[in-house]
Amino acid sequence: MKRFKIGEFDVDVSRCRISSGEYEIFLEPKVMDVLYYLFRYKGEVVSQEQIFTSVWPSSTFNPSSVQRCIALLRKALKEDSKCAKFLVTHPKRGYCLELPNNIIEKRRGTPCAYVLIGVVILGIWILFAPQSIKTDFSKLLPVTSHEANETFLSLSPNGKHLAFVRGEDLNQNIWLRELDSGQEAQLTHRSSVYYSLGWNPEGTALAYMENKRGRRVMSYMALDLIKLASKKTTYLREFSIFDVISGKLQWHSSNKIYFVEINQENNDTWMSAIDLISGEKQQLLNAKGQDWMKSLALSPDETHIVLGYEMGLNRYRVDLINTKTLSMSNLVQVEDSIQGLSWHPSGESVLISNRTKLQLVDMQGELSVIDFNNYKFIRDAQFNPTGSEIFMELRNVDVDILRKTKAAPKEFETLVDTSSLDFLPIFSPDDKRFVFESHRAGLKQLYIYENGQQRMVFSNPNNEELFGVVWTPDSTEVITASKDKLFKVNVKSATFEEFSHSHQPFSLRQHFHNESAVLISYRADDGVTFHLAKLDLKTLDLVTYQTEGERLVCYSMALDPKDQIYFSNSNNVFRISSNLKQEHVWSAIDEHISGLRVTDNTLTLRLDQENTFKLVTINMESGISDVIHRGTENGDMLINTSHDEQQFLYLSKPERTSNLVRLQ
Numbered sequence: 001m002k003r004f005k006i007g008e009f010d011v012d013v014s015r016c017r018i019s020s021g022e023y024e025i026f027l028e029p030k031v032m033d034v035l036y037y038l039f040r041y042k043g044e045v046v047s048q049e050q051i052f053t054s055v056w057p058s059s060t061f062n063p064s065s066v067q068r069c070i071a072l073l074r075k076a077l078k079e080d081s082k083c084a085k086f087l088v089t090h091p092k093r094g095y096c097l098e099l100p101n102n103i104i105e106k107r108r109g110t111p112c113a114y115v116l117i118g119v120v121i122l123g124i125w126i127l128f129a130p131q132s133i134k135t136d137f138s139k140l141l142p143v144t145s146h147e148a149n150e151t152f153l154s155l156s157p158n159g160k161h162l163a164f165v166r167g168e169d170l171n172q173n174i175w176l177r178e179l180d181s182g183q184e185a186q187l188t189h190r191s192s193v194y195y196s197l198g199w200n201p202e203g204t205a206l207a208y209m210e211n212k213r214g215r216r217v218m219s220y221m222a223l224d225l226i227k228l229a230s231k232k233t234t235y236l237r238e239f240s241i242f243d244v245i246s247g248k249l250q251w252h253s254s255n256k257i258y259f260v261e262i263n264q265e266n267n268d269t270w271m272s273a274i275d276l277i278s279g280e281k282q283q284l285l286n287a288k289g290q291d292w293m294k295s296l297a298l299s300p301d302e303t304h305i306v307l308g309y310e311m312g313l314n315r316y317r318v319d320l321i322n323t324k325t326l327s328m329s330n331l332v333q334v335e336d337s338i339q340g341l342s343w344h345p346s347g348e349s350v351l352i353s354n355r356t357k358l359q360l361v362d363m364q365g366e367l368s369v370i371d372f373n374n375y376k377f378i379r380d381a382q383f384n385p386t387g388s389e390i391f392m393e394l395r396n397v398d399v400d401i402l403r404k405t406k407a408a409p410k411e412f413e414t415l416v417d418t419s420s421l422d423f424l425p426i427f428s429p430d431d432k433r434f435v436f437e438s439h440r441a442g443l444k445q446l447y448i449y450e451n452g453q454q455r456m457v458f459s460n461p462n463n464e465e466l467f468g469v470v471w472t473p474d475s476t477e478v479i480t481a482s483k484d485k486l487f488k489v490n491v492k493s494a495t496f497e498e499f500s501h502s503h504q505p506f507s508l509r510q511h512f513h514n515e516s517a518v519l520i521s522y523r524a525d526d527g528v529t530f531h532l533a534k535l536d537l538k539t540l541d542l543v544t545y546q547t548e549g550e551r552l553v554c555y556s557m558a559l560d561p562k563d564q565i566y567f568s569n570s571n572n573v574f575r576i577s578s579n580l581k582q583e584h585v586w587s588a589i590d591e592h593i594s595g596l597r598v599t600d601n602t603l604t605l606r607l608d609q610e611n612t613f614k615l616v617t618i619n620m621e622s623g624i625s626d627v628i629h630r631g632t633e634n635g636d637m638l639i640n641t642s643h644d645e646q647q648f649l650y651l652s653k654p655e656r657t658s659n660l661v662r663l664q
Contacts, residue, residue, distance in 0.1 A: 004039060006086055006099065009077060011035065018076050025076050030055055034069040038087070038097040040226065044158060047094035053204045053222055057231040070095060133344055134387055135360065135370050143391065143660040144177065144184070150660045152380065154197040154206070154248055155391050159384040161225060162391065163187070163206050164660060165194045174208060176228050185228035187221060198249030198257065201302075207236075207249045207257055216243050218257075218274065237279055241265060247340065248380065250298040250305070252323070258305060260293045267528060269293035271307060271321075284326060290527040291317070297341040297350065298323075306331065306350050308338035312523040313505035314465040314483060318350065318361065332361045335465060335483070340392075342382035353381045353392065356442045372663055375442030379658075390663040400652040401425050401436060401449070402636065406645065409629060412636070414652075415449060424468075424639065425449070425649045428475040431642045434649065435469055435478050435491075446480060448491060457494045458487065468508035470518055479518060479537075481508055486540070501540045506533065512563050519559055529553045532567060547582040556596040566603070568593045573603060586618060597641070604628075604645070606638070615641065615648075 002013045008020045016032040018025050027035070033055045038046065048066040056065065070087060079085050088096045144150060146166065153164040162177045171191045177184035188194065193211040200207070200220075207220040216239040221230040242261040250258040255276040261283075262269045269292050271285040287293045287309060294316075295308040305321045307328075316338045321328045331350070340353035344360070351370075352359045358370040358381055374394070381392035401416035401423070416422045421439040428434065433450035435457070444466055446458035457478070460466065464482035471478055478489045483505040489496040506520040507530075516537040521530035531551045533544040545552050545565065554567035554574075565576045566585065570593060573586040588607060595606030595615075603618040615629040615638075628645050631638060635653025642648075 006039075006077065006097070011039075027072065027076060030065075031069045031072050031076075034066065035073055035097075037226070038095065041158070042097045042099055045090045045093050045096045047202050050094070050202050050204050053231075054224060054226060057222070057224060133346065133349060133360065135368060137370060137372055137390065137663045139664040140372060140374075141662050141664065143179075143662055149656065149658045150175075151393055151395075151658045152195050152197050152246070153382075153391060153393055153660050154199060154380075155382055155384060156199050157201060157203040157385070159386070161203070162660070163197050163199070165197070167191065169193075174206070176206075176223070178225075178228060183228060187223070187230045195246045196244050196249050196259065198251050200251045201253045205251075207251055209244050209246075209249070216240075218244065218249075220276075236274055236276065237281060242270075245269070245294065247295040248297070248342075250296060252298060252302055254302075258296060258298060260296055260307075262292075267292070271296060271305070285321070285328075289525050290523050292527060294338050295341045297343055299343050300345060300347045306341050306343070308341050308352075310338070312527065313467060313507070315505065318352065320363075330365075331363075332365045332367060334359065334367070339378060340380040340382075342380075344383055345385050345387050351381055351383060351390070353378045358390065358392075370663075388664070392661060392663065393658050394661055395656055395658040397421050398652075398655040398657070399423055402650040402652055404629075404648045404650065406628065406647075409648075412650070415649075416447075416454060422447075423651055425651075426469055426471065426640050427642045427647070427649070428471050429473055429643060430475045431644055431647070432475070433491075434640070435471070437466060437469065446478065446489065455494070457491055458489045458496055460487075467505060468520075470508045470511045472511055473513050479508060479511065481506065486535075486537075488537075499540060503535075503540075503542050506535070506542075509557055510559050512559060513561055514563050519557060519565065521554075521557065524551075524553050526553075529555060529569070530557075532557055532565065545576060545580075547576070547580060552576075552582070556593065558596045558598045560598040561600060564598075566596060566598050568596050568605075573605070585620065599643070604641070608633075613638065615645075617645070 004011050010019050013032055013036050016027045016029055034051055037051055037054050048063045049061055051066050052061050074081055074087055077086050086098055088098050090096060148166050149168055150164050150166050153162060155162055160179060162179055164175055165172050166175045167173055170193060172194050173191060174187045174194050175184055176187050194208055196209040198207045205220050205222050210217050218236040219233055221233045224231050242263055245260040245262055247260060256273045258273050260269060261272050269287045270283045271293060272281055272283045274281050290312050291309045294310055297306050303323055305323055307319045307321055309317045311317055314335050317333045318331045319328045320331045334354060336355040338352060342351045349360045349362045355377060356375055360368045376394040376396050379393040379395055381390055383390055398419050399421050400414055402412045403415050404412060418440055423437055425434045425436040433448055435446055435448055438445055438447050444463055445456055445460050447454050448457050466480050466482060469478050469480040476491060480487050484500060486499040486501055487496050504522060506522040509519045509521055511518050518535045520533050520535050524531050531544055533542050535542050554569055557567040559565060567574055571588045575583050575585055577583050591607040591609045593605055594608050597604040601620045603620060605616050607614055607616055611633045613631050614627050616625050616627055618625045629648055637651045638648060639651055640649045
């Protein structure tokens with residue numbers, strides 16, 4: 001729009017002219033640019049820096065240039081700064097162009113005075129009365145119609161622009177979309193891997209992470225929101241040992257960017273901040289014990305941060321942190337992941353992207369669900385500035401079950417392909433079938449694959465998170481567990497028995513051969529390794545294995561045919577003797593042990609080295625070893641081997657399809 005009206009004045013942008021009747025004045029081009037910028041954001045307060053960045057791109061900020069233009073505009077519009085009608089000054093914030101239809105004119109008369117008093121009282125009531133937060137959403141609409149994957153969305157502070165990453169693998173770019181017009185433009189012009197976006201509070205710049213062939217760099221770009229273009233890019237910092245976890249960057253008005261980072265060497269996670277002036281990074285909080293930080297969000301008033309943690313075995317926590325003192329308190333614990341946190345514009349509640357559902361938690365820790373029909377994974381959901389819409393990424397993940405054989409070790413055969421998440425295939429003891437977990441339409445269920453056919457055996461009626469599955473020695477039943485229940489499933493009839501337990505969540509590893517018990521594991525205090533324990537299926541008693549009073553810690557574990565327990569750390573294999581002593585069995589020199597099985601006097605180990613692996617059998621009496629299978633980690637993952645070591649079950653590289661939506 002190059003012509004518009006301000007009250008009785010006609011504005012012609014292309015001719016830099018303001019007129020009214022016989023009155024006419026011509027402005028300097030930059031003065032008209034300032035007026036046009038204010039008109040584009042009419043009714044909103046824009047800062048001097050926002051105006052300057054738009055009108056004088058790539059120049060050093062000079063507030064006097066903006067102030068001069070405002071003074072000339074007021075003169076052209078025949079108004080006084082002390083009683084401005086159109087160009088209203090908001091101290092310490094900026095300027096706002098008020099158009100006549102937004103202005104309440106003063107009228108004479110006593111009745112109007114009463115009306116004015118009523119309006120003031122109503123305004124005070126509206127201002128201080130508790131505002132209800134919209135939780136009833138019924139319409140799900142796509143943001144774009146592009147076929148490429150779109151991820152890492154970040155809504156501008158005024159809600160008018162959406163930044164996001166578009167593309168596949170190494171061929172990605174950052175895009176900017178004006179939501180009202182649908183106009184969009186590519187901000188970056190070098191295909192790369194981009195992630196973790198975040199706007200500055202004024203909505204004039206965008207910070208982001210880029211992985212340049214292994215070099216992880218944080219930068220930000222100043223934006224021209226009229227032209228939808230990047231004006232200038234500023235490098236902030238390169239990360240070497242650490243990497244930023246793929247959540248939003250939180251830009252504080254004190255020229256700090258908050259984020260979560262992970263140490264690539266030991267998986268420690270930190271809440272950290274970068275000073276935009278000095279470029280210095282400060283690590284503020286470290287996750288303790290089993291906890292891993294996942295996501296954070298800065299409150300609208302910038303006084304608090306909510307920080308999401310993973311605590312293991314489908315347990316997650318959100319803490320509330322004071323940005324000045326770094327004091328923290330627990331807000332809520334949830335299940336089913338945290339894939340993003342964001343504040344409601346009121347600052348009274350936080351939106352949790354909770355796998356396939358959205359949850360709101362208020363400052364008292366009370367949870368409520370925002371219902372909408374969905375079975376895809378939700379990421380980075382956030383409210384618009386009025387709380388009337390929610391923008392988010394919906395992601396479908398397709399993982400197939402593949403097979404290789406010893407006879408054809410280089411050829412994959414697809415066994416299960418359902419365009420959903422199919423995983424954890426486990427061969428039965430007789431190798432005639434395997435059980436696997438499938439998340440079709442968002443339902444977590446167990447299926448059997450046999451003779452080229454699939455059939456569901458456990459419907460999981462409450463759709464609970466499952467922690468492993470094991471076969472009984474006779475191949476007639478499988479056992480699985482949720483956080484507080486054990487399920488015994490008859491494979492033939494597809495019926496099940498349910499047993500409640502009072503233990504902390506654990507993972508099932510292997511059924512004992514000679515007694516009704518299961519070898520289980522639960523996460524150790526370091527958050528990486530596991531403790532071994534035995535669960536009696538008759539009494540549901542749990543016994544943790546110890547040597548010399550210390551709980552055993554390991555990566556992998558297995559039972560031999562006599563139910564002697566073997567376990568491994570990264571480089572060594574041990575077993576527990578009959579007198580509960582730890583005995584060393586075997587050592588790897590320069591390889592990592594990531595899998596373990598024991599049959600008779602033979603160890604079968606998975607040994608990893610860089611991006612390759614091999615399956616090795618080792619005779620524990622003679623020491624003779626043999627390589628039975630080799631592979632490379634190109635995305636496909638070896639999960640299970642048949643007991644006769646003739647078949648190898650893999651998971652395919654996850655195929656992710658992401659699109660951006662708005663919930664109204």
